[in-house]
Amino acid sequence: MQHNIISLTEKAEIRRRKFREKAIQGIDAHELHEYYEEMIKTTVHHLSFLQRYLVEEYLYAVVEELFSFGVEMSKFCVQSGCEPEEMIEGSRNERMCRVNKLSSRHLIHQYIGDWDLESVLILADDMADRWFIKGLHYGIKQRKLKLL
16 A cells, blocks of 8 residues: 655745746846856956856856845745845845855865955855845835735
8 A cells, every 4th residue: 555645845845946946037137147247257257167167156056046035035024014124134144154055065165266266255245145135126026916
């Protein structure tokens, strides 16, 4: 006899993944491309192809993670009626924690020198703030329109 057991952890992970996929559709590709051209390209142009690839993958992961985190936090803003600025200020430590986890996961410190790493981490910090705020505002707008 076979039992159909549903793992709540698995269901929660599937739901979280679907939410994230839906959330990151709100990232403005044109705006991200402009940021790449203005900021990232000049920072990584001297790196080898592999190093650039790893750094760019890491920075894109930062954008996805922090944008979706902003969309996620928009729920609390809408429900509690708090101002986005309060959420931005209150989530600073969590944003930096997420950036650091991504940095460790992508192991970029193993592939680039200290000076380059410092530059990349400064960029990641800036991108985390920017795309969290964009995700937060996007999420608030989507929730008010009942699209999330």
